[in-house]
Amino acid sequence: MEEAIKIWHHGLVARWWAEFNEGGEDVEYFKRAILASGQPALDAGCGTGRLLIPFVRDGLDVDGSDAAPDMLDWCQKKLDSEDLKTQLHAQAMHQLDLPRRYQTIVICGAFGLGGTRDHDLEGLRRIRAHLRPEGRLILDHHIPERSASQGELAAGLSAPAADKSTGRRSLQPWPEHGDHRRAADGSDLDLRVRLRNFNLATGIATREICVRQFIDDREVATETYEIDICVYSIDALRGLLESAGFSEIRITGGLEERPVHEGDSLCVFHATR
Ligand SMILES: C[S@@+](CC[C@H](N)C(=O)[O-])C[C@H]1O[C@@H](n2cnc3c(N)ncnc32)[C@H](O)[C@@H]1O
Known part of the structure; x- marks a missing residue:
């Protein structure tokens, strides 16, 4: 492996x-x-x-x-x-x-x-x-039976929708507002998370995260990653x-x-x- x-x-x-x-x-x-x-x-x-x-x-x-x-x-x-x-x-x-x-x-x-x-x-x-x-x-x-993942299981039954701006398919759109906070160096970080996919066959949820960095309200960096989560x-x-x-x-x-x-x-x- x-x-x-x-x-x-x-x-x-x-x-x-x-x-x-x-x-x-x-x-x-x-x-x-x-x-x-x-x-x-x-x-x-x-x-x-x-x-x-x-x-x-x-x-x-x-x-x-x-x-x-x-x-x-x-x-x-x-x-x-x-x-x-x-x-x-x-x-x-x-x-x-x-x-x-x-x-x-x-x-x-x-x-x-x-x-x-x-x-x-x-x-x-x-x-x-x-x-x-x-x-x-x-x-x-x-515990997935008692947390938000249960909703994700249900969502996994429906087909992912395409993101209008990127064309990427995702079960959820990006939330309208991110979690916006001031970092130690004075720049602002904005974090958003969405569920990309839930694979019913493997029980793996794929989530996507996007963090944007702003200096004086100007976006200077954007990073997007995914994570696979095995649901047990x-x-x-x-x-x-x-x-x-x-x-x-x-x-x-x-x-x-x-x-x-x-x-x-x-x-x-x-x-x-
Ligand atoms: C949600 S954070 C929790 C960090 C810390 N335990 C805490 O509670 O603040 C999950 C951490 O697990 C690490 N991680 C994820 N998958 C891992 C793996 N398969 N083996 C080792 N570390 C892993 C990530 O890099 C990340 O630092």
């Missing part, structure tokens, strides 16, 4: 993450999970370090890995700015090959991205191989973890130590090597 995965975490998108994605209640949740499950830990799909940097700042022994070099560049810059040290590895999960073995591996918002179900299975096998005996994987999961039900993801060899799979609801409830859109998988 040497082919590139399709993710959108490059260039201005990576910059958007670095500038605007900070904090969140999951940071404390995963920190407590690492303290309970043990160190050293790996944050796989660490991105620009939203979780990793607070972990390292708090003295945890956590390395980071990610498929997107641009995300890791931002992460390294942030680490350097605080004189924090850890190991960052530019590797996709299905190609993970690191020198260290971990007591805990956390994956937050980074599973099922960029490839196929085969990539994901291989990714979980590699994650498992990087755990110490009795080591734990802690993986958050947005809770049962399908449990099955994938079992196929990868994990045992004692426990699923908790929200970011709490309790079973999954009817209204939950997020759950967390805890699995032992």
